[in-house]
Amino acid sequence: MKKVFYIGDIVEMKKGHPCGSNNWEVIRLGADIKIKCLGCGRIVMLSRNKFEKSVKKVIKQNYQDES
Template identity: 45%
Template sequence: MQIIPLRQNDRIQLKKPHPCGGNIFLILRVGSDVRIKCETCGRDMTLDRLKLEKSIRRTLNSSSIDT
């Protein structure tokens, strides 16, 4: 299983879209829980980190990507 590094201000795409239809989220805070904000409607929510990692399709880092 791939380990996904979660960093503040990263964008992630989730497998399951938000009810508003968007599936791109911005990471606001990372801890045992992760707070993310929907880029489409601007709502934020807090998710369990493990649960979130499983529902990430991919990360959309604008900064450098470590290989």
């Protein structure tokens, strides 16, 4: 089953960022996913495949009703 992410989701990654935080905000979706570190503000772009493997859990889901 494919995981569903939304812009604005807060996710916890398996590996921590060098700044000490491992919480990230999703800021772009597509074939690549852009995430922003909530500790230092660094922006990183990952392929969707690598991102889905690296996510430990979704802390806050920013669900948007598309009706």
